[in-house]
Amino acid sequence: MKNIDLFHIGDNFNCLFVVTEDVYLHFQEMIGDKNPLHVDTDFAQRKGFKKRVMYGNILNGYISYFIGMGLPSKDVMLISQSINWKKPVYMDDQVNLEAKVSEVSEAVGIVEFKYKFRKKDNVLVASGNIQIKVF
Numbered sequence: 001m002k003n004i005d006l007f008h009i010g011d012n013f014n015c016l017f018v019v020t021e022d023v024y025l026h027f028q029e030m031i032g033d034k035n036p037l038h039v040d041t042d043f044a045q046r047k048g049f050k051k052r053v054m055y056g057n058i059l060n061g062y063i064s065y066f067i068g069m070g071l072p073s074k075d076v077m078l079i080s081q082s083i084n085w086k087k088p089v090y091m092d093d094q095v096n097l098e099a100k101v102s103e104v105s106e107a108v109g110i111v112e113f114k115y116k117f118r119k120k121d122n123v124l125v126a127s128g129n130i131q132i133k134v135f
Contacts, residue, residue: 003073004104004134007111011101015070017062018094019054027055054089059117059126066097067132075135079110082128087119094120099130109134 028038036043037053044052060083067078089095095117103112113130 002106003075004106004109004111006072007101007104007134009101009104013066013070013097013099013113015062015066015097015099016094017065017097019058019089019091021091023058024054024091027058027061031055031057049088049090051090054091054093056083056085056089056126059083059085059089059095062095062097062117063115063130066099067130071132073134076111077133077135079131079133081130083126084128085126087123087125089117089119089125095125096120102129 028034033055037047037049038055039052041051044050060081063081063083064078067076068074097115097117099113099115101111102114103110105111111132111134113132115128115130116124117126118124
């Protein structure tokens with residue numbers, strides 16, 4: 001069996017993540033982004049948000065985890081991804097990544113997913129597409 005045979009159109013995958021203070025602080029330290037929207041509650045509230053907005057690219061990190069650790073094969077590589085942010089994510093929010101296989105190309109070993117991140121209350125916070133190479 002080839003690794004590409006592990007993927008079928010319509011397959012669904014889910015991963016639950018929590019944007020903890022550790023995740024937030026490690027991301028901030030690694031990237032160095034100190035934009036007040038992310039670090040100053042008063043600033044964020046003046047801009048219409050409930051509190052500090054978490055870095056959107058934390059969700060990209062969760063996609064990386066999903067591709068590297070959540071699939072039935074580790075013989076994969078992320079080729080491309082898009083993300084459309086819909087709603088803010090705040091500290092301690094639970095976000096569920098729902099990914100569905102939308103296309104499988106056996107000839108070139110490519111699998112495409114459509115995905116959504118939803119908060120615990122089912123609010124859509126981001127969506128997009130992922131394309132992986134399967135070796």
